[in-house]
Amino acid sequence: MEQTTSTETQHAQHAQHAQHTPHIAHLSDVHLLESRPGWSGAGYAFQLRFVSFGRRLDADERRERLLRNLVAARKMDAKHVVISGDLTEMGTDVQFESLGEVLDASGIDPDRFVLVPGNHDAYSDGEAFRRALAGPLARWKAGAATTPGKIVDRGDVCFLPLDVSVHQAVTRSGGVLDGASAAALEARLADPALRRKATIVVAHHPPYGEGPKVWQWIDAMRGGERIMSLLERFENVHVLHGHLHRATTRTIVGTRSNVFGAPAVVEGPVDQTRVRTYELRSGVLESTGIWAA
Ligand SMILES: [Fe+2]
Incomplete structure (x- = not known):
């Protein structure tokens, strides 16, 4: 079936966003760092610099970016707040603790959130997100990816949060939808x-690959x-994802289905929000742009 893809441009940004309440606020790729010492040693420091290449290693700035975007989601009174993975930079316990602190500081009801992990959240080990949901993220567990086939029924809309993260070397950034999860x-x-x-x-990754096959092997x-x-x-049926660090839309032509990607919270000007918003119109999900304020 034919598919079309587009990358959202500045033209899609809200010009009149104060006039309506979006149904869903979509944030992605937060890449939080530890705000207090956790793991240490040359090996960890090297891996951290590798996976965070091109981004300042400033823990306070990353918390500020997330909080600014969440406060925007709260002010717009979004009914649901989706964060589609790469919640942390390395998936360490202290980074997840930091995430819990910022989610709490946002003042948003935990029952409004939908959370899935990304490839960065599994770089420390494959159990970090699960551990976090049993600890500092316990209040957000109801809306988080846990077991295959999990449904988060929010009345007018049903979320299916998928964990496609896999523990791998920092030189790879792929995801895996295993057979059990797909079934x-x-x-x-x-x-x-x-x-x-x-x-x-x-899900964190888009369900389609981009670029040469070898890159897809590394990153898709x-x-x-x-x-x-x-x-x-x-x-x-629609898909909300991150990973690409930019807003994208892929429409499955001949259906009402779309695949929407959100920009990365960790990138762009620190003082600008990067929340993608959606409306439900006649039961169909439509993108309403990027809330850039
Ligand atoms: Fe990312």
């Missing part, structure tokens, strides 16, 4: 009860083609 996802979408409302899959989601197939077969 569980398909079973959920086939459920007639779900078809009555907009269904939103949240393995198994993502199964999600693309589901978008063609099931009505009114």
